[in-house]
Amino acid sequence: MRHLELERLAALDTDEPTPDELAHLAACAPCRQEREAFARLADLAAGEADRLATRTADVGRPHLTDWGTLSAALRREGLLTRPSGEGEPVSAAPVSIASTAMAPIEITPVDIMSVDITSVDITSVDITSVAGERPAFAASSVRAARAAMPTGAPRPWWTRAAAAAALLLVGAVGGRMSANVAAGSSATTEVAALPASSGGGASGVEEFGSLEEATAVLDRAQRDYERASLWLASHDTTVNAQTVYRARLAALEQMLTASRAGLFEAPQDPVLNQYYLAAYTAREATLRQLGESLPVDRVMESF
Amino acid sequence: MDTDAAIVRRAIDGDERAMRLLWNQHSPHVDAIVSRLAGDPDLAQDLAQEVWIQIFRALPSWRGDSKFSTWLHRVAVNRSLNALRRTRRLAAIEAPIEDHTVTVDHDEGTRTLLAESIEDACRHLPPGARTVFFLHDVEGYTHEEIASELGITAGGSKSQLFKARAKLRRLLAPLLDLTDDTAERSYATP
Numbered sequence: 001m002r003h004l005e006l007e008r009l010a011a012l013d014t015d016e017p018t019p020d021e022l023a024h025l026a027a028c029a030p031c032r033q034e035r036e037a038f039a040r041l042a043d044l045a046a047g048e049a050d051r052l053a054t055r056t057a058d059v060g061r062p063h064l065t066d067w068g069t070l071s072a073a074l075r076r077e078g079l080l081t082r083p084s085g086e087g088e089p090v091s092a093a094p095v096s097i098a099s100t101a102m103a104p105i106e107i108t109p110v111d112i113m114s115v116d117i118t119s120v121d122i123t124s125v126d127i128t129s130v131a132g133e134r135p136a137f138a139a140s141s142v143r144a145a146r147a148a149m150p151t152g153a154p155r156p157w158w159t160r161a162a163a164a165a166a167l168l169l170v171g172a173v174g175g176r177m178s179a180n181v182a183a184g185s186s187a188t189t190e191v192a193a194l195p196a197s198s199g200g201g202a203s204g205v206e207e208f209g210s211l212e213e214a215t216a217v218l219d220r221a222q223r224d225y226e227r228a229s230l231w232l233a234s235h236d237t238t239v240n241a242q243t244v245y246r247a248r249l250a251a252l253e254q255m256l257t258a259s260r261a262g263l264f265e266a267p268q269d270p271v272l273n274q275y276y277l278a279a280y281t282a283r284e285a286t287l288r289q290l291g292e293s294l295p296v297d298r299v300m301e302s303f
Numbered sequence: 304m305d306t307d308a309a310i311v312r313r314a315i316d317g318d319e320r321a322m323r324l325l326w327n328q329h330s331p332h333v334d335a336i337v338s339r340l341a342g343d344p345d346l347a348q349d350l351a352q353e354v355w356i357q358i359f360r361a362l363p364s365w366r367g368d369s370k371f372s373t374w375l376h377r378v379a380v381n382r383s384l385n386a387l388r389r390t391r392r393l394a395a396i397e398a399p400i401e402d403h404t405v406t407v408d409h410d411e412g413t414r415t416l417l418a419e420s421i422e423d424a425c426r427h428l429p430p431g432a433r434t435v436f437f438l439h440d441v442e443g444y445t446h447e448e449i450a451s452e453l454g455i456t457a458g459g460s461k462s463q464l465f466k467a468r469a470k471l472r473r474l475l476a477p478l479l480d481l482t483d484d485t486a487e488r489s490y491a492t493p
Contacts, residue, residue, distance in 0.1 A: 008465075046422055052376070080322060
C-alpha cells in the first residue's frame with residue numbers, strides 16, 4: 001500500500017482510520033512518524049492559545065493601534081464622551097513659559113494641577129527666554145505649586161501625579177534651554193556634570209546629540225510615567241495600607257526639607273526644582289490617600 | 304483599587320482614562336489575535352482600530368460572570384472575523400492551497416528556509432485556511448461553528464483545516480520531527 005496522504009494523516013486526530021489505514025500504519029514507520037508529527041502540531045497549536053492569553057504582559061511589541069487615533073475615532077462614534085481632564089480648566093492654548101529680564105517665568109494655565117498629562121501636546125510647549133537672563137525657576141515653580149493647592153473638590157491623586165510629571169517635563173526642558181542660552185558653556189558643563197553627581201549610568205547627558213533628542217527621551221519618559229501611573233492606579237494593592245502611607249509621608253517630609261534647603265542655596269536650579277515639586281506633589285497625593293483610607297468617623301490630625 | 308468591573312463601568316460611561324487603561328492593558332492580546340487572523344501586518348493594522356471600536360461598543364455585554372480577558376478574547380476573535388469579512392478578505396475562503404510537491408528532509412540548508420514558529424508558518428497559509436486553522440486548532444471552535452462564522456460548509460471547513468495542517472507540518476518540520484532517521488519521502492500536495 002502507498003503511504004497515506006499528508007491530508008489524510010492530518011485528519012486522523014478526529015477521523016477514525018479505516019482498517020486498511022490501520023494496517024498500513026502498523027507496518028509503516030514513516031507514516032507513524034508523520035502521524036506523531038501531526039499530534040505535535042496539535043500540541044503546538046493548543047499552546048498558541050496560552051501564548052495569546054499571556055500577550056497581555058508582553059510590552060515589548062509596539063501596539064497595532066495608537067491611542068491618539070483610536071480615541072479620536074471613539075469620540076466620533078460617541079463612545080468616548082468624557083475626555084481626560086473634562087471639567088478641569090485646562091487651557092486649549094499651548095503652555096507658554098516666557099521670561100523677561102529679571103522676571104520670573106510665568107506658567108499658564110494657572111491651575112497647573114488640572115493639566116492632564118494625556119492631553120498636553122508637549123510639542124506645543126513654547127519656551128522663550130531672554131538671553132543673558134536666567135529664569136527664576138524656584139520662585140515660579142513654588143508659586144505655581146501653591147496656586148495649584150486644591151480649593152474645591154479634591155482631585156484624584158494620580159491627576160496630581162500626572163500634573164507633576166507634566167510640570168517636571170516643562171521644567172526640565174525649560175531648564176535645559178535656559179541653561180544653554182543664559183550661561184553658555186558653563187551651563188553646559190553644569191548640566192553635563194549631572195550624571196556624575198547622580199551616580200552616572202548609561203543614560204548620561206553626554207549620550208544626547210541634540211536638544212530634540214533629549215526632549216524626545218523626556219517625552220518617552222513622560223509616557224512611561226503615565227503608563228505606570230495608570231497601571232498602579234488599578235493594581236497597587238498597597239492603596240489601603242495606612243502604614244505604607246505614613247512611612248511614605250515621613251520620607252517625603254524629609255525629601256521636602258532637604259530639597260527646600262537646596263533651593264535656598266540654588267533657587268534657580270531646575271533639577272532641584274524638579275525634586276522639590278515631585279516630593280511636594282507626592283506628599284499631597286499621599287496625604288489624600290491616607291485621608292481617604294481612614295474610617296469616615298476619623299479625621300487625620302498627624303501621621 | 305479599581306477592579307476590571309469598575310474600569311469597564313467607567314469605560315462604558317465614556318471615561319477616556321478608563322478606556323485608555325483597558326486599551327493599554329489588553330492591546331498586546333488583541334493585537335496578537337488580529338495579527339493571527341489577518342496574516343498580513345498591514346491588514347492587521349487596518350483592522351485593529353476597528354476591532355477596538357467594536358470591543359468598546361460591546362463592553363455593556365460583559366456581565367462579569369467570566370474573566371474580562373476571556374470575554375475580551377472571544378469578542379476580539381468575533382470582531383476580527385467580522386472586520387475581515389467586511390474587507391472581503393475571506394471571499395476566497397475555499398481557495399486551493401498552492402499545488403506543489405514538497406520534500407520533507409533533514410538537510411540543514413532546507414531547514415533554514417522553513418518556518419521557525421507556528422505564528423511564522425501560519426503567515427504562509429492562504430487567508431481561509433489560516434482562519435480555519437486558527438479557529439479550530441487554536442481557538443477550539445467546532446467545524447459547525449466555523450461554518451456558521453465564515454459562511455461555508457462544515458465539510459469545507461474540514462477540508463481547509465486538513466490542508467492547512469498538511470502545509471504547516473511541512474513548514475514546521477524542524478520543530479515537529481524529533482528523530483533524524485526519518486526516511487526522506489515525498490508527498491504530493493493535495
